[in-house]
Amino acid sequence: MYDLLVVGAGPYGLSIASHAAAAGLSLRVLGRPMASWRDNMPRGMFLKSEPWASNLSDPERRLRLEVYCAGQGVEARHGEPIPVEMFASYGLWFARHAVPDVDERTVTRIAVVPGGFEAVTEDGEVLHARAVALAVGVLPFVEVPAALRELDPAYVSHSSHHSDLTRFHGKDVTVIGGGQAALETAALLAEQGTRVRVLARAGRLNWNDVPPPWERPWWRSARSPHSGLGPGWRNWFYAERPGLFRRLPETTRARVAATALGPAGAWWVRDRVEPAVEVLLGHEVAAAYGIPGGVRLESVSRSGELTSLDTEHVIAATGFRASRERLGLLADEVRGSLAAVADGSPQVGRDFESSVPGLFMAGLLTAAGFGPSMRFVHGASFTAGTLVRGVRRRLHTGTRGGRVPAPVLRSSKGALDAAGR
Structure with missing residues (x-):
């Protein structure tokens, strides 16, 4: 029996595994390393976060992105975006140097058993x-507008479903959304010869400013410090003090997690969008129908005016909604026993432990607990060290890291499940 099973091998999973290995835990990591970065982002995309805010976490902080880039003959500079392909390669390099052998199989089911958990892999x-x-x-946790969910997947997709956009060359595509994913996807489509438009419910597009210089007068830094989520004291608090964020009232945390750092495009994509992409602002999809060769979208404006347009494909760049109900790999009795917060995501204690003893959460699932940084790679550093300390506490003393109530789990047969109660 392992001390810790890490399910997922992206930035958070690899960072957790690095800290767990350094702590001497008996460890197994399952998942294809950096899979979503390698398989679900088109070539030509860039990281929106600064290079120095995109490090995976090892305890000694030796395996930083800038170190990898330097080894490739590239300087990771403040204010210059890093290609997604390079970041994915960095993650693979990190895994080779900091993590025991990664088992690339997918976990299909996790259940509570006497003494801990059992996980079933894709091959049984x-x-x-x-x-x-x-x-x-x-x-x-892919989120697609309700009006689009029943349409033929050949004509509707999510922005995270594409590693290659060339299939849309010469076609007509409508991208729904007003954030970075929508705008950068639209830019890439336009640049390859696709007729593309962006349909957004906001009244205007928001663009992030060019970041201030790394070195600047002290008084400017004091007024608006750098942080892993951008300049400013509010962003600094979200990025650098997630432990304090967790002490805010639950309703405040859920609201901030849902609204902070809202949809906006990076400054470096603006000049690629404005001259080349049609933008329909203040429109929300009210209905959608399949038509021969594509989709008919009916949208409603803020004034109530209906607009209809036909397109060959719709890409929903509409984000993600993390909730316990979407954790399909958890056995029904485990998923149903997770305490949840206001937005439906699992409630976690100060060490990222859920209400199921020994079951820890990381990444987007914990944004309502620890703040917006959990939506970005930057949050992996705080998560990895804190979570592994919680695991060690759980293993060595049996105590919980927080105030999440521990429910009595019952199996599907109604017998007392083995959570140690």
Whole structure:
């Protein structure tokens, strides 16, 4: 039986595994390393976050992105975006140097058993661990507008479903959304010869400013400090003090997690969008119908005016919604026993432990607990060290890291499940 099973091998999973290995825990990591970065982002995309805010976390902080880039003959500079392909390669390099061998199989089911958990892999092998860390990324939580969900997938997709946009060359595509994913996808489509438009419900597009210089007068830094989520004291608090963020009232945390750092495009994509992409602002999709060769979208403006347009494909760049109900790999009795916060995501204690003893959460699932930084790679550093300390506490003393109530789990047969109660 392993001490810890890490499910997921993206930035959070690899960072957690690095800290767990350094702590001497018996460890198994499952998942294809950096899968979503390698398989679900088109070539030509860039990281929106600064290079220095995009490090995976090892305890000694030796395996930073800038170190990898330097080894490739590239300088990771403040204010210059890093290609997604380079970041994905960095993650693979990090895994080779900081993490025990990664088992690339997918976990299909996790259940509570006497002494801990059992995990079933895609080929039927059963693994046992005393604790589990779920670092499943964002793909299980894809959010598509209700009007589009029943349409033929050949004509409707989510922005995270594409590693290659060339299939849309010469076609007519409508991208729904007003954030970075929508705007950068639209820019890439336009640049390859696709007729593309952006349809957004906001009244205007928001653009991030060019970041201030790294070195600047002290008084400017004092007024608006740099942080992993951008300049300013509010962003600094979200990025650098997630432990304090967790002490805010639950309703405040849920609201901030949902609204802070709202949809906006990076400054470096603006000049690629404005001259080349049609933008329909203040429109929300009210209905959608399949037509021969595509989709008919009916949108409603803020004034109530209806607009109809036909397009060959719709890409919904409409983000993700993390909730316990979407954790399909958890056995029904485990998923149903997770305490949740106002937005439906699992409630976690100060060490990222859920209400199921020994089951820890990471990444987007914890944004309502620890703040907006959990939506970005930057949050992996705080998460990895804190979560592994919580695992060690759970393994060595049996105490919980926070105030999440521990429910009595019952199996599907109604017998007392083995959570140690």
